[in-house]
Amino acid sequence: AQSVAQPEDQVNVAEGNPLTVKCTYSVSGNPYLFWYVQYPNRGLQFLLKYITGDNLVKGSYGFEAEFNKSQTSFHLKKPSALVSDSALYFCAVRVDYGQNFVFGPGTRLSVLP
Amino acid sequence: NAGVTQTPKFQVLKTGQSMTLQCAQDMNHNSMYWYRQDPGMGLRLIYYSASEGTTDKGEVPNGYNVSRLNKREFSLRLESAAPSQTSVYFCASSAYRGGSDTQYFGPGTRLTVL
Numbered sequence: 001a002q003s004v005a006q007p008e009d010q011v012n013v014a015e016g017n018p019l020t021v022k023c024t025y026s027v028s029g030n031p032y033l034f035w036y037v038q039y040p041n042r043g044l045q046f047l048l049k050y051i052t053g054d055n056l057v058k059g060s061y062g063f064e065a066e067f068n069k070s071q072t073s074f075h076l077k078k079p080s081a082l083v084s085d086s087a088l089y090f091c092a093v094r095v096d097y098g099q100n101f102v103f104g105p106g107t108r109l110s111v112l113p
Numbered sequence: 114n115a116g117v118t119q120t121p122k123f124q125v126l127k128t129g130q131s132m133t134l135q136c137a138q139d140m141n142h143n144s145m146y147w148y149r150q151d152p153g154m155g156l157r158l159i160y161y162s163a164s165e166g167t168t169d170k171g172e173v174p175n176g177y178n179v180s181r182l183n184k185r186e187f188s189l190r191l192e193s194a195a196p197s198q199t200s201v202y203f204c205a206s207s208a209y210r211g212g213s214d215t216q217y218f219g220p221g222t223r224l225t226v227l
Contacts, residue, residue, distance in 0.1 A: 043218035
């Protein structure tokens, strides 16, 4: 069975510092990995995804994520955090055509001014 | 291009009442989904429709029914609401139910059942 873990419920970072939001997954087969962001009282917005190829994926709003197959991880990163990055972040995984997403429980990011 | 729209935005029901949540997408997507979001549990799939004319159960289908009215619209019905169905409901769509296909989400419906 597929599963996704986001080991930190909450991440706090100072504005201007680099941020990392962690995600690990467990699947049988090759994964497709996604990051979504949810701002208060809004739906989920797509940030980036890993399909195949380069392990470093660049996405919207300056975010990037690194796929590490040996560690089964897909951590979200940004070199310099903004207060406006404060939101709830979800990692999701899917395997093969015709399968559904499995979402992690979410990590709340707070960027402090 | 509105993307995925949902109505209503908020709803309060009494136990036993029924209601239908509406969802529409204008991206010509084949696949549509209904999720519920509860604190600390991420999103859980209630039902999905891989293509027009088909619907299938997801992880938590009990107490819900769906209708894929046409390619654009996918509704979720609660026949007899229960307090355990208090949640935020999201509709999503994707081009296909494919491995790398991105899902796009609506703004959500916040439902409270008293």
